[in-house]
Amino acid sequence: MSTVKTPIETYSSSIGEVFSKQQKQSLHMRSENIKQRARRLKALQLWVEKNQKPIQDAIYKDFKKPATEVNITEIYPVLTEIKHTLQHLNNWTKPAKVDAPISMMGTTSYIQYEPKGVCLIIAPWNFPFNLAIGPLVSALAAGNTVVLKPSEMTPHTSELIDTMVGELFKEEEVRVFNGGIEVSQELLKLPFDHIFFTGSPSVGKVIMKAAAEHLTSVTLELGGKSPAIIDQSTNLKDAAEKIAWGKFINNGQTCVAPDYVLIQNTVADAFAEHLIGAVKQQFDSKKQGFDISTDYARIVNQKHFNRINELIKDALEKGAELIMGGEAKADENFIPPTVLTSVSDKAAVMEEEIFGPVLPIRTYENIDDAIEFINSKPKPLALYYFGKHSSNKKLILNSTSSGAVCINDCVLHFNHPNLPFGGVNNSGIGKSHGWHGFMAFSNEKPVLKQRVGLTTSKTVYPPYNNRVQQVVNLLMKYF
Known part of the structure; x- marks a missing residue:
């Protein structure tokens, strides 16, 4: 029996290897300095600024989109997203303090924003550069590793994105997999920590079903009749x-x-x-x-x-x-x-x-x-x-x-950087852009620190005698 692998089997093996590398890398990136995230974004910004003509040419070859329109709808939104993110990244990543109610007297608490891990971005063809790289900016800002699947319907732009990512990132950080539906199917078999999909509601349902197998969170940017x-x-x-x-x-x-x-x-x-x-x-x-x-x-x-x-x-x-x-x-x-x-x-x-x-x-x-x-x-x-x-x-x-x-x-x-972008029900799940995009790829981890010794919570420990019941009654009535 022949042991020669078919092209998709070879691709599947490669996808699995990259996914394993990114799982390991994501653990390292959780604790890296925020400056490293900023360096990745600045490198991406510089590449886009230096390669505007190749971006214009690739998109024109795919569907004759005018160069100025490429600047307005593809390049400008990506550069705006990067600049806005770099401007606010330090504040976004800082732990957010939260007030304690009287019932939690003696505790201090905050929310720590941590990367979700290994993320999959499946991009559409209609704005093939913008809608692939925009989510990538948010994912990198949040500290994730990324597998990026551009659309096979815009092959010239997808090839350019592959080249760009190869020049800027190690494959354990970001990797592009080009191809048709069979590549998407292989990717969706893996237990990603988050999936960001832009496309039609019908395909969005397929993505959500696949994500459910691994209880993977999703952001679905869909459409509808506006x-x-x-x-x-x-x-x-x-x-x-x-x-x-x-x-x-x-x-x-x-x-x-x-x-x-x-x-x-x-x-x-x-x-x-x-x-x-x-x-x-x-x-x-x-x-x-x-x-x-x-x-x-x-x-x-x-x-x-x-x-x-x-x-x-x-x-x-x-x-x-x-x-x-x-x-x-x-x-x-x-x-x-x-x-x-x-x-x-x-x-x-x-x-x-x-x-x-x-x-x-x-x-x-x-x-x-x-x-x-x-x-x-x-x-x-x-x-x-x-x-x-x-x-x-x-x-x-x-x-x-x-x-x-x-x-x-x-x-x-x-294009408003401070507004969340996304749909509701049939038109989408979750939001993107700016802070909201950062949050889509982040886990809000609550952290509570308790004092040592006498605490409010100890007053309601068992045995449940009359004194404990009185404390409970006071908490229920006043707090």
Whole structure:
């Protein structure tokens, strides 16, 4: 019988060896000086700053993302995350003192933030650099070792990430494993101390099931249908400009992009005109066509091109009106910015996350109708309200649930370093970015120090005589 290993068996062996090395290294890193964590982050920052052009080129090769857009959505957020973390790392890692109640008189207590250990980061393809390296920053800041699995759908960027990590870290600190679903499956068999996954809710369920086998904690950054609500008090031109950018940047392949618009029927036509103008101004300013424009990215691959094209066809067959859009080009994975009105609730485009350059517009008569429609669907990753009515704003905030809310803007909250980023239920579990990302990869370990000799707790030791009962009664009544 042949003993030659198949490629996946060889890869599996390598994964196991690296995991064992990282388990040992993680024990060492628990007690290392915080300055060593900072040195790793500074080295990462310097590499990114020096290699902006290779990063731009790799992402362009994967889906023709414009260089400036790469800077805005891939490189800038990573550099901001590193700088913010370095600025606050000393304070984040300090033990946090906590007050003692009278019943704990004589004790001193604090919370020590310790690394979870060996962490797995599974990154998506839509922002292949940002959403791989951003969580890596948080994991390293918290003192963990990391196995990083980039997406196989953006091979050029994944290869660049592999090169970067190989130049900066020992494999017992950080190691990249590239490949398809079979690599992810092998990784998920291991008892990681934490898994950070960014992707779809359907795959998130698979990750959570695998994590449950080892009682591994998870952060799941998922997605969903994020609505944009517009009422008649809105500055329509301003809202159209912001929604055009938030929706069609990255060719709509953004988890926090407005998935659909809910607009008061009295202003729907006027908004549509402003929206069409804003999209043309931003993504076809030279009026040469979106397929020629250097400001408009592409769908990542043929599979997703076909999926989005079918969503458009299905919506049109079910009565939707195409007010912006045109001919798609399969050989280029090109779909122009597409805006639909009169969309049936039964159309697939209103039932599943679009994740592409298609924006359905649905009208409502009063704000309660809009809220009821949102609440009939799984909780979204983000919700956007455009308007000046404080009563509507308050009603929306109190009557809906979402991972985040932006008022009179969209997408922007992702880059706010002091805000937690994440979803709720179907749109995610756990938070990331800044302090919240540091906490995702940390264990809050409570430490209590008791005095020697007479203590409050000794007054309730057995035997449970009348004196002890009286002390208990006093504690229950007053403390």
